[in-house]
Amino acid sequence: MPASARPATEWMVCGATSNRRSAMRNTMARIGAAGLLFGSALAAQAVPMHVTHLWHMHQPIYYPYETPGTIDDNGRFNFSVQGVWDGDRIQCYQNWPAGAVGRASGHGASQMSYSGSLAENNKSLWGDYSGWGGNVRNARNNLKTSLGNSRLDMVGIAYHHSLMPLTSVESMRMQIKLHKEQYKEAWATGGAYSKGFWPPECAFDNSMVPALVEEGLDWVIVDNGHLFRTAEDFQWSSASSCRPNKADVRNGSSTNLASTWVGLQNVWAPTKV
Incomplete structure (x- = not known):
C-alpha cells in the first residue's frame, strides 16, 4: 500500500502565504507558501514561519466508480480493499484525533487533513457522515x-489527493471546489472552509499560489525539509530525501542562523532536524 494511503502524523512548518489577499496577489512569485522563501534570512523574517502539528488522513478510490465493498465482491484485487479499514484505522479516522485535542487546554489545537476520497469511501462503508464523523465534527x-x-x-486538501504542482490551475481549483462541497456535508460547518491547506504528499510549488488565492486560502503547510535544504550544514541522508540542489543552499549554516541541529529519539528520523 502506498504511504499516502496510511494515516500519518506530521510536524510541519507553515505560515501565511499572506493575510492580505491584495498583498498576496502582488507577491505571488516570491512568497511561495508557508512563509517559504528560499532567499536571504532577511526575506525569511519578512514572512513569519510557524510550526504546526497535523494528522494526514487519506485513502484513494481503489477502482473507478466502485466502493470498497463492491470491489471485493467483484474480485478486482488479490487483497481485501475493505480490509484496509480494519484495525486501528477505524480509530484513526473516527476518534483518536478528536480525543487528543479534547484533552488540550489554553491555546492547544491541531490540524487534520481528510481527503475527499477517504470520506467518500468511509460513507460507503459506515453510512452517513453524522455517524462515523460525529467526533471529528464535534472537535471541529x-x-x-x-x-x-x-x-x-x-484544513483544505485536493479531493482526490492529486499532486497539484503537476496539474493545471483549473484542475487545482476543481479539486479544492470538490472538497469544499463535501466539507460542508461531512463536517457540518455551514459552509465555512478552512483558511489552511495541506498539499498532498506535501508537494508544493509556487505555481499553486494563484489557485490557492482564488479559492480563498491564506496559508499552506510545507515540509520542514524544504527549509533544511537551504542551510549549508544540513546533514543530508539518502534515506529520507534527495540531495539538495546547490541553487537552493542560500541560507548559510545553522550557526549563522542562531540555531542548531537536533537528533530525534525513538522515532524514524534519518537526519537531524
Whole structure:
C-alpha cells in the first residue's frame, strides 16, 4: 500500500502565504507558501514561519466508480480493499484525533487533513457522515481554544489527493471546489472552509499560489525539509530525501542562523532536524 494511503502524523512548518489577499496577489512569485522563501534570512523574517502539528488522513478510490465493498465482491484485487479499514484505522479516522485535542487546554489545537476520497469511501462503508464523523465534527465545531479558535482545524486538501504542482490551475481549483462541497456535508460547518491547506504528499510549488488565492486560502503547510535544504550544514541522508540542489543552499549554516541541529529519539528520523 502506498504511504499516502496510511494515516500519518506530521510536524510541519507553515505560515501565511499572506493575510492580505491584495498583498498576496502582488507577491505571488516570491512568497511561495508557508512563509517559504528560499532567499536571504532577511526575506525569511519578512514572512513569519510557524510550526504546526497535523494528522494526514487519506485513502484513494481503489477502482473507478466502485466502493470498497463492491470491489471485493467483484474480485478486482488479490487483497481485501475493505480490509484496509480494519484495525486501528477505524480509530484513526473516527476518534483518536478528536480525543487528543479534547484533552488540550489554553491555546492547544491541531490540524487534520481528510481527503475527499477517504470520506467518500468511509460513507460507503459506515453510512452517513453524522455517524462515523460525529467526533471529528464535534472537535471541529464545538471545541475551542482560549482565543475561540477550533481545536481541530479541518484544513483544505485536493479531493482526490492529486499532486497539484503537476496539474493545471483549473484542475487545482476543481479539486479544492470538490472538497469544499463535501466539507460542508461531512463536517457540518455551514459552509465555512478552512483558511489552511495541506498539499498532498506535501508537494508544493509556487505555481499553486494563484489557485490557492482564488479559492480563498491564506496559508499552506510545507515540509520542514524544504527549509533544511537551504542551510549549508544540513546533514543530508539518502534515506529520507534527495540531495539538495546547490541553487537552493542560500541560507548559510545553522550557526549563522542562531540555531542548531537536533537528533530525534525513538522515532524514524534519518537526519537531524
